[in-house]
């Protein structure tokens with residue numbers, strides 16, 4: 448039988464250990480204390496730079512970005528609460544979640560009654576440390592397990608937060624994989640959360656690994672990978688690139704891509720952008736996958752999809768943020784993310800890139816009646832090529848819909864078949880001179 452390699456396109460081959468590679472990178476990022484500014488972001492970009500050659504940007508404190516202003520830079524050395532008997536109650540060195548992110552410096556001795564309003568816990572999850580921030584209101588605070596708070600006797604406590612807020616800069620990194628055209632696919636992940644594995648060490652590690660894999664692939668589109676702090680970082684990038692955002696044809700925000708929940712996609716504000724259709728097709732063939740309509744709550748798709756931009760940018764995640772108990776707590780740790788789930792997320796992104804790269808509109812050159820497939824050795828394909836991802840139904844659908852009005856993605860929507868099957872069928876039919884047109 449003629450050998451037909453349906454995977455014979457330029458798509459990125461998947462290494463069986465890719466999930467482990469992503470996990471290992473997430474594990475290296477996990478301990479770093481990140482925030483919307485500061486050395487934690489720089490250290491994170493240093494680690495990611497081992498995978499991909501990032502361009503780094505520093506935007507000074509006070510820079511106006513639309514309705515926002517780049518804040519003072521925050522860095523922290525240490526923080527702890529010590530009881531009267533000298534015992535340490537909480538220590539930033541044990542978990543960077545113990546301090547409210549962006550806490551102003553503080554030093555003093557307080558009775559529990561005065562300290563209590565500065566302590567955040569989760570009574571419903573008494574063993575977990577919550578994640579709290581105070582970026583734009585000067586405040587200080589600690590986060591701890593509710594059980595630990597309940598054990599604190601009345602009395603005096605020594606409190607010390609050795610942090611610094613100063614004029615500095617906001618840091619973000621980006622990498623552009625140049626394709627044959629200037630049209631862009633934007634992939635963006637927030638880099639501002641401290642030790643939370645799924646949200647978003649998983650997204651950062653996945654994007655860096657994907658960028659590295661893409662380096663060896665010749666693509667039609669250019670791929671921009673953005674590692675920026677949530678909200679203010681995305682706004683800063685948009686304000687510095689306002690004149691070129693019209694080049695973005697597709698975009699995805701990634702967060703929480705490593706847990707065992709089923710994959711989920713939140714549509715762009717447009718709702719019918721190519722990326723919305725491509726994600727719907729890829730996830731339509733994943734067990735339990737969810738498609739969610741756009742809402743102005745979530746991650747940086749809020750900025751990309753604000754009415755002044757309305758970019759075709761959706762959001763890919765697994766368990767929907769805010770709906771799982773580990774979300775924004777110390778339970779979002781390295782046990783909560785799994786190499787095989789990261790691998791599944793990687794494969795989904797790879798499949799979506801294949802749709803973006805390989806969609807085209809074929810024209811059937813033998814449209815009157817069905818062409819005689821047996822004479823061309825294609826009748827065997829009705830069974831024989833199945834192992835290469837080509838089924839009889841995909842051949843018949845492509846022939847039937849190749850009227851010059853249907854791209855392969857619209858054929859996939861109409862037939863309910865996976866895009867990759869139709870793409871493989873179209874390649875085979877093209878090789879046998881039955882289709883005109885090309886990628």
Ligand code: ZN
Nearest residue numbers: 640646768775
């Ligand atoms: Zn978050």
